[in-house]
Amino acid sequence: MLLIHCPWCGPREELEFRCGGESHISRPSPSATVSDTDWGNYLFTRKNPKGVHYERWVHAFGCRRWFNVARHTATHRIEAIYAMHEAAPSAFDGADAL
Template identity: 65%
Template sequence: MLLITCPWCGPRDEIEFSCGGEAHITRPSEPEALTDEAWADYLFNRTNPKGPHAERWVHTHGCRRWFNVLRNTATNEILAVYEMGKPRPDGEGS
């Protein structure tokens, strides 16, 4: 069970949240110019690292705001919580 610190409500139990998958995936500005492979890569392929991973979470049963979480997928340690639109705090590729 994770204790996630919502940027607004403070530390809350994992069951109040929903995970929205990997963060920092930008929709291509000209989808029609992409090859099928590049479009499929945008739609389906994710990094799935063992280690720090930037994810989107939403406080479903609280304030219903979205935010980003940097979580170590091997240890479940939450390294950072930051607002939507902010860059990854550890400077890794986005």
């Protein structure tokens, strides 16, 4: 079970959170100009890396705020937690230990 540092409430058990999947996916719009391929990619194509994954979480049983998490998918180490409007950080020390 992960220990997630909610930016508003501090460290809390994973039980209190819900993961919303990959973050930084831009929503294509307006509908009339979006190709089927682009829309399909937006809906279904995800990175699924072995390594640092940028995803969004919500403190569902707490403050109900969303935020971004950079989590290593092999070690589950959380490399960074940052606001929804912030760009993804990069280059973490030791992230490739495995």
